[in-house]
Amino acid sequence: MVENSVQRRLAAILAADVVGYSRLMGVDEDGTLTVVRNLRAEVIETRIAEHQGRLFKSMGDGFLAEFPSVVKAVACAVALQKDMAARNAELPEDRAIQLRIGVxxxxxxxxDGDVFGEGVNVAARIEGLAPxxxxxxxxxxxDNVGSRLDLSFEDMGEQQLKNIAQPVRVYRLGAPSGTSVRPTAVERIKPSIAVLPFTNMSGDPGQQYISDGITEDIITELARFHGLSVVARHASFHFANxxxxxxxxxxxxxxxxVVEGSLRKLGGRIRITAQLVDARTGNHIWADRYDRDAQDIFAIQDLVVAAIVTMLEGRMHAAEAAKARAKPTTNWSAYDCLLQGRDLCDHQRDAEAVPLLERAIAVDPHFALAHAWLAIALTMSNVILLDDDQMAKAESASKQALELDTNDATSHWARALYYLWTGDHDRSRFHFDRALTLNPADIQIKGDYANWQRASGRPADALATIDAAIGLGPFVPDWFAAVRGLTLFDLGRYADAVEALESVPVQRSSGLLYLAAARAQLGDLTGAREVIAEVKLVKPDLSLRNVIQVLHYARPEAQQHLIDALRKAGLPEQYVRPLRAS
Structure with a gap:
């Protein structure tokens, strides 16, 4: 018995065809076949192999290839078009062979060596939209290429593709006229860098959050430079100790x-050492030590960032690095409170972070980052029982953050989350787009953007986004599994949803509700009711009425899908206050 090997996976698909193939065949059938055959052997197969792709289907007038990453697929597409332009320059216009490519x-x-499914179908459909x-x-x-390649994109809006249920947003790559790819766009891959967690040399484990926070800020500042490809925080932090x-x-x-370093804080003084290592040779490109007052922490961070950028991007000047940041605060106490609060948020202890972030703002009311993180903490600690007063504070904090620094990615992220959980999908999308433009390396923003896609009626896109974010590195936030679980529930893949949600070490109430709903849909009513009971230990007055008030699906049928499952799981229609004993 021969075993049939079937595998489902996420892949980058490149689809291409020859423009005007029928006309060329009509003019010179033998000549066209020879030219296309040579083109495939000399250019197409070579370029695909160079970018670690695999040609899995070849037709007379086109081909399909898969790649391990979107960056490689797009870089290959650009290289192909550059090669085609060079070949066509030597041919009469009526004999030129041009390609349309979709990725x-x-x-x-x-x-069995073939690849099919909606991922392939969409690539083939959008290829026809390319000039x-x-x-x-x-x-x-x-979204996933971000700033990793030096390319320009033109938004063509959402397109309704043949035999594809949901509209697909499409972008055209190249010059504004859309007739050719810019020569400067070809495969200018950026210097890639990881910032390892700075070692806490203070002798006090309780000050680890300072070292971690400063490391995270250096990562964020480096990510502002679109000439660098910066590894996300969670991947770097996996290698601590x-x-x-x-x-x-x-x-x-x-x-x-790789950037590595250490930090020692004694009283009001702080000493930071940092060094930049060329991992290909092991040589130290740059190293320095800074011994300053703790109040000067941001000046030190600026010097570190400026040195790294100057070393890796000769065309950038240290002055440009200094201008990249609007100084967040000059007060060490405010910054210290921010670091502690942000650390709690990273571990899904948002409610505990609120007083620390409020204290940071009390010390420095103009600290935009503290306002942004306060908005995030307030929003995420109220995602099921949305307390009107708390959400009003979240709205005010996110608005204040943007007024203080309109070019801060975290401030836009905070605003996007507020709108996501209050049901304004259009405004949420705007701020997510802005946040990702300002900091395309922030993996947490990408995770929450997937949640926006899910709520706005695009669960298939959401699953692809969260899977792609998970694929960016082996070490991602635990809550990504929760977003994946919620999305799988919306797609009706209940067993996969349960597996994803049960893998989350610390569950928010929203994740537990979806876990209960997925179990109910699988017929495990006992398990579903156990999860509901667990949620009600924290939120005893939770009911379907509460959930309906805070659910903001763009598609009513998606909302009803969850409500029906929660009803099946035993969540009551409304809270009935128990009678007091007389």
């Missing part, structure tokens, strides 16, 4: 450079 990131099914000699990509590809050398870490993360 999509989506779920595919692989069987001759041009490239079209889906919103998923656009692992005893691995910078070269070993770089190999696992796939980067060329």
């Amino acid at each position: 999509n990131l989506g779920d595919v099914i692989a069987e 001759a000699g041009g490239i079209a990509v889906t919103g998923m590809v656009h 692992k005893g691995k050398s910078p070269i070993e870490v770089a190999r696992e993360l796939g980067v060329a450079y």
